[in-house]
Amino acid sequence: MAATEKIRVLIVDDVPETRENIRKLLQFEGDVEVVGAARTGREAISIAEETKPDVVLMDINMPDMDGIEATEAIRRKVSFSQIIILSVQADPSYMRKAMLVGARDFLTKPPVIDELNSAIRRAGVMAHEEKIKAMTSASQMAGGSVQIPSNGVDANGNVIVVYSPKGGTGCTTIATNLALSLRSPESKVALIDGNLQFGDIAVFLNVQGKNTILDLATRVDDLDPDIVHEVMVDHGASGVHILAAPSRPEMADKVTADQFNKILQFMRQLYDFIVVDTSSYLSEIVLAAMDIADLLVLVTTQDIPAIKNTKTFLSLIDGMHINRQRLVFVLNQYDKRIAITPEKISESLRQEVVGVIPLDERTVVSAVNRGVPFVMDNKTQPVSRSVLSLAELVRDRVNKFEVPELDKVLKR
Ligand SMILES: Nc1ncnc2c1ncn2[C@@H]1O[C@H](COP(=O)(O)OP(=O)(O)OP(=O)(O)O)[C@@H](O)[C@H]1O
Numbered sequence: 001m002a003a004t005e006k007i008r009v010l011i012v013d014d015v016p017e018t019r020e021n022i023r024k025l026l027q028f029e030g031d032v033e034v035v036g037a038a039r040t041g042r043e044a045i046s047i048a049e050e051t052k053p054d055v056v057l058m059d060i061n062m063p064d065m066d067g068i069e070a071t072e073a074i075r076r077k078v079s080f081s082q083i084i085i086l087s088v089q090a091d092p093s094y095m096r097k098a099m100l101v102g103a104r105d106f107l108t109k110p111p112v113i114d115e116l117n118s119a120i121r122r123a124g125v126m127a128h129e130e131k132i133k134a135m136t137s138a139s140q141m142a143g144g145s146v147q148i149p150s151n152g153v154d155a156n157g158n159v160i161v162v163y164s165p166k167g168g169t170g171c172t173t174i175a176t177n178l179a180l181s182l183r184s185p186e187s188k189v190a191l192i193d194g195n196l197q198f199g200d201i202a203v204f205l206n207v208q209g210k211n212t213i214l215d216l217a218t219r220v221d222d223l224d225p226d227i228v229h230e231v232m233v234d235h236g237a238s239g240v241h242i243l244a245a246p247s248r249p250e251m252a253d254k255v256t257a258d259q260f261n262k263i264l265q266f267m268r269q270l271y272d273f274i275v276v277d278t279s280s281y282l283s284e285i286v287l288a289a290m291d292i293a294d295l296l297v298l299v300t301t302q303d304i305p306a307i308k309n310t311k312t313f314l315s316l317i318d319g320m321h322i323n324r325q326r327l328v329f330v331l332n333q334y335d336k337r338i339a340i341t342p343e344k345i346s347e348s349l350r351q352e353v354v355g356v357i358p359l360d361e362r363t364v365v366s367a368v369n370r371g372v373p374f375v376m377d378n379k380t381q382p383v384s385r386s387v388l389s390l391a392e393l394v395r396d397r398v399n400k401f402e403v404p405e406l407d408k409v410l411k412r
Pocket residue numbers: 001002003164166167168169170171172173174195278279280332333334357358359360361362364365368383
């Protein structure tokens with residue numbers, strides 16, 4: 001399963017029982033976290049500024065400031081927060097006013113659990129999309145993904161992010177085997193676990209070390225090669241260096257997107273390829289990795305939910321200004337008995353499938369269970385050959401990019 005980040009919700013209502021009832025309705029929703037409750041409009045604004053919720057459930061009539069005014073203020077201060085208005089009756093004039101100040105949705109009180117849940121989820125998706133947009137425009141203002149070595153050191157390593165908008169499609173399988181395939185006497189490779197809550201890279205490679213990304217996160221402003229090498233775990237058999245995820249899910253929050261970004265940037269000086277495994281959930285960490293990725297290996301499978309999510313993701317990346325040329329679209333677990341062919345997927349998503357990795361449970365599952373990636377000891381199997389050709393394609397692509405990128409840097 002993919003790690004899931006919760007939708008953070010703020011409840012605003014002047015009546016204590018209403019706040020409590022809503023909290024109770026939400027307590028069993030695993031993907032929803034109530035981050036605060038406010039009794040007045042003013043309190044709502046200050047708690048929203050502090051907690052930056054994805055979704056605010058907003059009452060209309062409150063003593064000091066009504067829900068409309070509070071909505072307007074929160075949208076101004078925390079631009080990605082999505083406001084759902086809860087009111088006793090659906091008064092059209094209120095609704096119009098609320099919409100004009102940026103409210104996203106309306107529910108009548110008391111809310112029905114199903115309606116409340118689906119409204120929160122819809123709003124949660126929008127909040128994440130707005131965060132992505134904000135991050136993208138911020139990064140564009142800061143110069144986009146062209147990396148300029150800041151200290152005169154050669155920082156040419158390529159960041160390769162492996163991502164799927166659907167859990168369980170095979171990102172970790174591909175990231176680990178791809179990292180090993182890219183390793184050669186000429187190419188140093190780092191494999192970073194970007195799935196900070198439930199990362200399993202260390203298990204896939206059967207390595208154990210006491211250090212994790214937490215040991216670098218606290219030192220991002222004074223990284224040096226020795227510190228990095230000390231923290232990375234050496235996968236002796238292949239020579240790939242691994243940066244493991246924190247050992248417990250609750251520690252994931254201790255790493256910020258900014259720290260993650262700085263770690264990856266620093267590694268460009270030390271490695272030729274920095275392969276990043278990710279969770280399906282578009283956490284700030286995953287977005288930070290995508291933001292600086294030289295290539296994004298996008299993984300899908302032949303099932304409709306995976307294809308549907310890929311379609312949604314592709315529509316998002318256009319808005320994120322990720323150049324489609326940087327995408328390496330891969331179909332994993334390919335089973336030729338299934339009618340959804342790579343050609344059909346390419347056509348319907350208007351994105352060419354450039355790598356096909358066959359379904360081979362025997363080889364893949366036994367490799368994971370032994371902690372020995374299949375490209376190491378099953379090189380001749382079709383599944384291994386397909387990952388080795390993916391590695392070739394990755395090498396080719398990054399070589400092609402190097403020239404225009406250099407041009408851009410020199411023009412600055
Ligand atoms: N080509 C393949 N053939 C057969 N089984 C595969 C293949 N690729 C992956 N699998 C299996 O699918 C399961 C999920 O793979 P993996 O953990 O790599 O996916 P993931 O996308 O990283 O999942 P998560 O979302 O949990 O991080 C594993 O049991 C793995 O062994």
